[in-house]
Amino acid sequence: MKRLPPLNALRAFEAAARHKSFTAAASDLFVTHGAVSRQIRQIEEFLGRRLFERLPRGVELTDEGREYAAVVRRAFEQMAEASDAIRTRADEKQILTISTTPRFAVGWLMSRLHLFQRDFPQYGIRISSTTRLVNFERERIDVAIRYGRGNWPGLSVTRLFDHEEVPVCAPALLEGPNALRSPEDLARVRLLHDGSYQYWKSWLEFAGIDNVDPHEGWVMDDPNVMFQAAIQGQGVALSNPRTIETELRDGKLVRPFDIVLATDVAAYAVCPEQNADDPKIRAMIEWLVAQAEAQE
Amino acid sequence: MKRLPPLNALRAFEAAARHKSFTAAASDLFVTHGAVSRQIRQIEEFLGRRLFERLPRGVELTDEGREYAAVVRRAFEQMAEASDAIRTRADEKQILTISTTPRFAVGWLMSRLHLFQRDFPQYGIRISSTTRLVNFERERIDVAIRYGRGNWPGLSVTRLFDHEEVPVCAPALLEGPNALRSPEDLARVRLLHDGSYQYWKSWLEFAGIDNVDPHEGWVMDDPNVMFQAAIQGQGVALSNPRTIETELRDGKLVRPFDIVLATDVAAYAVCPEQNADDPKIRAMIEWLVAQAEAQE
DNA sequence: TATTAATGTGAGTTTTAATCACAGCTATGA
DNA sequence: TCATAGCTGTGATTAAAACTCACATTAATA
Missing domain, CATH: 3.40.190.10 (Periplasmic binding protein-like II)
Incomplete structure (x- = not known):
C-alpha cells in the first residue's frame, strides 16, 4: 500500500476544509487553533503542496486542496458509517x-x-x-x-x-420577615428527614447548634418525595449537593448556609x-x- | 459527521487484517506486537465487538471484522491514492x-x-x-x-x-608472502594519494611510523579513480570509512589496521x-x- | 515434556501532540 | 488614517498518547 499521510492531521484537514477556517475547525475538534495550524502544515509538507491559501481573515482551499478534501471526506465517511453500523447494530445489542x-x-x-x-x-x-x-x-x-x-x-x-451533607431549601425561605439567616433560625422552620433523624442530628451537632430539636419535622422514606417537599418550600432538607446539581443550578433549591458535614x-x-x-x-x-x- | 474510531489504531487493524497476524502487522508498521495488540483492543472497545478470534497460533477475523476490514482498507486506499496523486504530480514538480x-x-x-x-x-x-x-x-x-x-x-x-581517515586496500594485499601485517609493512606497498601527499603524511605521523616515505606512490586528482586503483590492488589509499561503506561491506576493500586518524x-x-x-x-x-x- | 510461535499486559520511557502566550497580517469601521 | 478585530503562525513548555520491555499465558508441535 502507498504511504499514508499522518491520519490525525488528515482529520484536522478535513475539518478545516469543511469550515474554511482553522479556528472553527479547532473548536470543532476541541483543540486550539495552534494545533490545527501545525497539523495542516504537516499534511502540506507531506504532500509538498499548499492546500490552503492563507488570507488575512481565514483561509481558502486551493484547487488541489478542494479535490483532496473531497476524497478525504468520502473516505472518512465510509469509515464512520461502517463503524457506526457495527456500534449501533440492534440485534444482539x-x-x-x-x-x-x-x-x-x-x-x-x-x-x-x-x-x-x-x-x-x-x-x-x-x-x-x-x-x-x-x-x-x-x-x-x-x-x-x-x-x-x-x-x-x-x-x-x-x-x-465523598458524601457530604449540607442544608437546602426553596429560595422563598430566604425572604420575608421569617427569613433563614443563620443556622439558629432552623428552629423556626420545618426539618425534612430522609428516612431517619440521624442525619440532621449529626449535622446540628457538627454545626454546634443546640436550640434546634433534631426530632422536629417530617420524615419521608423516599428522598425524591423529600426533595419535592423542599422545592415546594415545606422545609429544609439535608442533601449531598452533588445529587441535586440541577435543582441548585435552576434555582429551585438554594443552600442557606455553607456548613458542610463531611461523612465517612x-x-x-x-x-x-x-x-x-x-x-x-x-x-x-x-x-x-x-x-x-x-x-x- | 459520525464519530470516528482512533485512526492510528485503525491503520494497525488494517495491517493486522491483511496479515492475519499481529506480529506480522507489527513488523510491517515497525512497532512491537504489543503496540498492535493494544491498538486492536482500542478498536474493539470502541466498536463494542470482537474483530478477531484469538487462536493459539495467530488470530482470525470474525465475520464482522472481515466486512469492516474491507471498508477500512478501501477508505485507506482512496486516501493513499489521492495523496500519491498529489505527491507524484509531474507537472510543476x-x-x-x-x-x-x-x-x-x-x-x-x-x-x-x-x-x-x-x-x-x-x-x-x-x-x-x-x-x-x-x-x-x-x-x-x-x-x-x-x-x-x-x-x-x-x-x-x-x-x-566527523571526517576520519583510515588505510584501505584490496583484500589480496593481506595475503601471500608480502602480506600487510603491521603499519611498518606500508614501506613495501604503493601509497595512493588523493590530490596531495598531506593526508598520508598526517596519518603516518599520527601512527608513529617513520620507515615509510609519505611522498612515495601515486597521486590522483579524482578520488573515484583512486579507489578504483585500490580495489584493483594497486596500493593502499586513505579514506573516511563512511564513504566507502559499500566497498567495505562487499569485501572489495578492507581495513588492514584499525588506526583511525581523527581530523578537525x-x-x-x-x-x-x-x-x-x-x-x-x-x-x-x-x-x-x-x-x-x-x-x- | 520441552519447545516454539503466537497474543496479552503492567510498568516505565519515549515520542508526539497540544497548549499558552505572543507575533504578524490586513480588512473593517470609527 | 489609524486603531481594532479577527485570523493564522510559532517558540517554548506542558500534557497526553503511544511504544517498548520483560514477562505471562496458551496450545500446537517436535
Whole structure:
C-alpha cells in the first residue's frame, strides 16, 4: 500500500476544509487553533503542496486542496458509517444494567447518561433503582452505585466521590420577615428527614447548634418525595449537593448556609470482581469516574 | 459527521487484517506486537465487538471484522491514492538540487537517495557533483554537502559526521608472502594519494611510523579513480570509512589496521540562510542527518 | 515434556501532540 | 488614517498518547 499521510492531521484537514477556517475547525475538534495550524502544515509538507491559501481573515482551499478534501471526506465517511453500523447494530445489542438508588438516578445519573450513550451507542442501557442491596447475578446487574465505606468483599470497588451533607431549601425561605439567616433560625422552620433523624442530628451537632430539636419535622422514606417537599418550600432538607446539581443550578433549591458535614461514606461504583474486565463494565465505570471528576 | 474510531489504531487493524497476524502487522508498521495488540483492543472497545478470534497460533477475523476490514482498507486506499496523486504530480514538480563531491555522491549519497525519494516522491532530484565551492544562486543549488570546519558565514550549517581517515586496500594485499601485517609493512606497498601527499603524511605521523616515505606512490586528482586503483590492488589509499561503506561491506576493500586518524574537519550540509525554512530543503537536511546518525 | 510461535499486559520511557502566550497580517469601521 | 478585530503562525513548555520491555499465558508441535 502507498504511504499514508499522518491520519490525525488528515482529520484536522478535513475539518478545516469543511469550515474554511482553522479556528472553527479547532473548536470543532476541541483543540486550539495552534494545533490545527501545525497539523495542516504537516499534511502540506507531506504532500509538498499548499492546500490552503492563507488570507488575512481565514483561509481558502486551493484547487488541489478542494479535490483532496473531497476524497478525504468520502473516505472518512465510509469509515464512520461502517463503524457506526457495527456500534449501533440492534440485534444482539449488549445491555448494560446499572443499579442505583432512586435519588442518585434522578439527581445525578439521568442528566449525564445521554453523554455515555453518545460515546457508546453500542450498548443498551437499563436502570434498576432500588435502595436494597442487590444480588448482581440474580438481578443481572452489571454495575451498581452505592453509598458506603467501600468494604464489600468479592466486589471490585471504585470510589466516585465523598458524601457530604449540607442544608437546602426553596429560595422563598430566604425572604420575608421569617427569613433563614443563620443556622439558629432552623428552629423556626420545618426539618425534612430522609428516612431517619440521624442525619440532621449529626449535622446540628457538627454545626454546634443546640436550640434546634433534631426530632422536629417530617420524615419521608423516599428522598425524591423529600426533595419535592423542599422545592415546594415545606422545609429544609439535608442533601449531598452533588445529587441535586440541577435543582441548585435552576434555582429551585438554594443552600442557606455553607456548613458542610463531611461523612465517612462515599459513593462507589461496584461490580463483581470477575466481571471487572468486561469492556462495557469497564467503559461505564471509567465514564462514571470521569463524570465525578468533571463535576468538581 | 459520525464519530470516528482512533485512526492510528485503525491503520494497525488494517495491517493486522491483511496479515492475519499481529506480529506480522507489527513488523510491517515497525512497532512491537504489543503496540498492535493494544491498538486492536482500542478498536474493539470502541466498536463494542470482537474483530478477531484469538487462536493459539495467530488470530482470525470474525465475520464482522472481515466486512469492516474491507471498508477500512478501501477508505485507506482512496486516501493513499489521492495523496500519491498529489505527491507524484509531474507537472510543476519541485526540483531539489544537491551539490556534493563526486566521491561523496558515489560512496554515500547514491546508495541512500532512493530512500529519500520513497518518502518524498513529490520532489525531483538533481545531483551536481564538483569539488569546487559552489555559488548557490547562480548554479541553483538547494543543498550542498561539503567538508570543512563549519564556519561559512551567511550559510545555514548542519553537521553530518566527523571526517576520519583510515588505510584501505584490496583484500589480496593481506595475503601471500608480502602480506600487510603491521603499519611498518606500508614501506613495501604503493601509497595512493588523493590530490596531495598531506593526508598520508598526517596519518603516518599520527601512527608513529617513520620507515615509510609519505611522498612515495601515486597521486590522483579524482578520488573515484583512486579507489578504483585500490580495489584493483594497486596500493593502499586513505579514506573516511563512511564513504566507502559499500566497498567495505562487499569485501572489495578492507581495513588492514584499525588506526583511525581523527581530523578537525567534518561533513556538513549547508544552504543559504534565507532558504533554511524551505520545506524541501528542510526535509533533505533532516533526512541527511537521520541517515548519518543511522550509519553509526 | 520441552519447545516454539503466537497474543496479552503492567510498568516505565519515549515520542508526539497540544497548549499558552505572543507575533504578524490586513480588512473593517470609527 | 489609524486603531481594532479577527485570523493564522510559532517558540517554548506542558500534557497526553503511544511504544517498548520483560514477562505471562496458551496450545500446537517436535
